[in-house]
Amino acid sequence: xxxxxxxxxxxxxxxxxxxxxxxxxxxxxxxxxxxxxxxxxxxxxxxxxxxxxxxxxxxxxxxxxxxxxxxxxxxxxxxxxxxxxxxxxxxxxxxxxxxxxxxxxxxxxxxxxxxxxxxxxxxxxxxxxxxxxxxxxxxxxxxxxxxxxxxxxxxxxxxxxxxxxxxxxxxxxxxxxxxxxxxxxxxxxxxxxxxxxxxxxxxxxxxxxxxxxxxxxxxxxxxxxxxxxxxxxxxxxxxxxxxxxxxxxxxxxxxxxxxxxxxxxxxxxxxxxxxxxxxxxxxxxxxxxxxxxxxxxxxxxxxxxxxxxxxxxxxxxxxxxxxxxxxxxxxxxxxxxx
Numbered sequence: 001x002x003x004x005x006x007x008x009x010x011x012x013x014x015x016x017x018x019x020x021x022x023x024x025x026x027x028x029x030x031x032x033x034x035x036x037x038x039x040x041x042x043x044x045x046x047x048x049x050x051x052x053x054x055x056x057x058x059x060x061x062x063x064x065x066x067x068x069x070x071x072x073x074x075x076x077x078x079x080x081x082x083x084x085x086x087x088x089x090x091x092x093x094x095x096x097x098x099x100x101x102x103x104x105x106x107x108x109x110x111x112x113x114x115x116x117x118x119x120x121x122x123x124x125x126x127x128x129x130x131x132x133x134x135x136x137x138x139x140x141x142x143x144x145x146x147x148x149x150x151x152x153x154x155x156x157x158x159x160x161x162x163x164x165x166x167x168x169x170x171x172x173x174x175x176x177x178x179x180x181x182x183x184x185x186x187x188x189x190x191x192x193x194x195x196x197x198x199x200x201x202x203x204x205x206x207x208x209x210x211x212x213x214x215x216x217x218x219x220x221x222x223x224x225x226x227x228x229x230x231x232x233x234x235x236x237x238x239x240x241x242x243x244x245x246x247x248x249x250x251x252x253x254x255x256x257x258x259x260x261x262x263x264x265x266x267x268x269x270x271x272x273x274x275x276x277x278x279x280x281x282x283x284x285x286x287x288x289x290x291x292x293x294x295x296x297x298x299x300x301x302x303x304x305x306x307x308x309x310x311x312x313x314x315x316x317x318x319x320x321x322x323x324x325x326x327x328x329x330x331x332x333x334x335x336x337x338x
Contacts, residue, residue, distance in 0.1 A: 002336060003303035004329035005035035006322060007217070007264065008108030008164065009050065012315040013043045015090050019097035021319055025326075027101055032329040035303065037106040037164070038094055038152065042311070046070070047083040050166065051118050053090075054110040056083035057144035061137060063119060068181075071120035072127065087148070095155040102158030104212070109145050111167040111216065112138035112198045113190065117178055118169070125181040128173060128190065138198040142205035149209045162213040163206050164237060164262070167228075170195060171221030196230035203232055215262050215303075222247030225254055235260030237305060241284050245292070252292040264305040268324045276324055282331040299336035304329040 004026065010018045018039045026034035042049035046065060047056075055063045055070050062080050064073040073080070098105070110118075116127040116134045127133045145163070153161055172178050176189030203214045217237035218224030222244075228236045236254050238247075240263045255261055263285045268276040289299060306325035309318040 001031075001033045002300055002329045002333035003033040003035050003262075004029065004306070004326050005106050005164075005262070005303055006037050006108075006306045006325070007166070007308050008037055008040055008106075009308040010039040010041055010315070011043060011309055011311075011313045011318050013041055013048075014315075015039070015041060015086075015093035016096060017315065019090070019093045021315065022322070023094075023097045023101060025319065025322055027098075027103065029326055029329075032326060032333055033104075033303075034326070035104045035106050035162075036098070036101070037108055038090065040090070040108070041086075044086060047079065048086045050108075050110045051115070052083040053087060054115045054141065055080065055119070056087045057109070057148050058137070058140045059143045059147070061140040066120065068120060069118065072122045072133075074122060091151055091155050094152065098156045098159065100158070101156055103160060105152070105156060105159035105161050106164050107149060107152055107161060108164040108166060108217075109148070111165045111170070112141045112202055113173050113195055114167050114169040115141055116198075117173055117187075120181070126178070126187060128178065129180065129187050131194075134190075134198060138201045142202040145202060146205045146209035149206060149211055153210060160212045161210065162215065163211045165199070165202060165206075165214060165216045165233070166219075167199065167216055167224065168219035170199075170218055170227060171224040174223070174227065192227050193230070196227045199227070199231035199233070213260070215260065217262070217264070222250050225250040229254050229257060229259060233259065235262055235303075237262035237264060237303075239264040239266075239307065240288070241266040245288070248288040248292045252294055255294060255298065260301055260303065262303040262305050264307050265325065265328060266307065267321060268328075278324060278327045279331060281324065281328045282335070285328075285332055286335045296336055296338060299332050302332060304332060 213234040215235035
């Protein structure tokens with residue numbers, strides 16, 4: 001049955017309220033397969049967003065906030081302590097919100113290439129500019145997220161924990177278009193096989209830690225799909241609006257090779273007369289799926305992802321968008337039977 005989940009980012013700063021909402025709304029979905037997910041709360045500042053969570057999870061690789069964002073540091077400090085405190089707070093909130101829950105649970109985390117493209121060296125450019133540092137960061141990321149996964153499994157013993165590994169900057173890193181510190185020249189491109197191996201390091205460690213599946217989210221660029229396939233992931237996630245025929249052909253190749261598709265859908269269009277266009281949101285997935293020759297029955301294996309809410313969204317608006325994604329998943333499930 002078609003699944004439905006989210007990318008992990010949630011508005012507001014109340015961890016317990018956010019976790020309770022997501023688990024409560026997705027734990028028992030009719031006519032679709034609800035996959036509750038853990039949340040990150042950017043409203044708490046740079047210590048509580050996806051990058052802050054990644055920094056807090058790194059093992060033996062401390063970081064601190066600098067003028068341009070997070071950078072590697074010689075020793076742990078207050079910024080790292082605060083990021084780690086938010087990780088503990090989120091885990092405690094999840095344990096309360098999901099008490100007694102048994103079923104799938106998605107843990108969205110930041111992948112090694114995007115983390116390397118976001119963090120700076122202690123004295124220099126982005127971590128991505130240093131091949132050795134990227135390798136060390138991938139290993140630290142793998143070990144840290146494996147520990148986090150184990151902690152989530154202890155907090156929710158009945159959960160079947162999977163991971164959504166976010167790599168929104170993967171395609172840009174491989175294309176060599178990410179700007180360097182000076183802004184004058186881009187960073188050198190990361191060869192596809194190297195990018196795949198860094199991601200594979202994390203995928204393998206997470207599987208060893210008990211992940212039921214690891215799905216890699218390549219952002220909105222279909223050119224990331226090949227690297228995701230080579231990394232040995234169980235599935236590929238992509239924001240599917242606007243990727244075009246060539247993008248869908250790459251997704252079809254991945255699906256035919258056995259990868260699951262997690263399709264991030266755009267927000268529903270609305271009108272005063274008709275209200276939210278749920279069918280149109282489902283069309284973004286089902287029409288190109290069929291146009292590239294994939295069987296309708298395969299739509300039952302797709303997971304519909306509600307995208308990250310806009311920064312100025314309220315928790316109620318995010319909850320409404322998640323409910324819309326649930327309705328979208330139901331339509332996709334219906335079309336899998338036609």
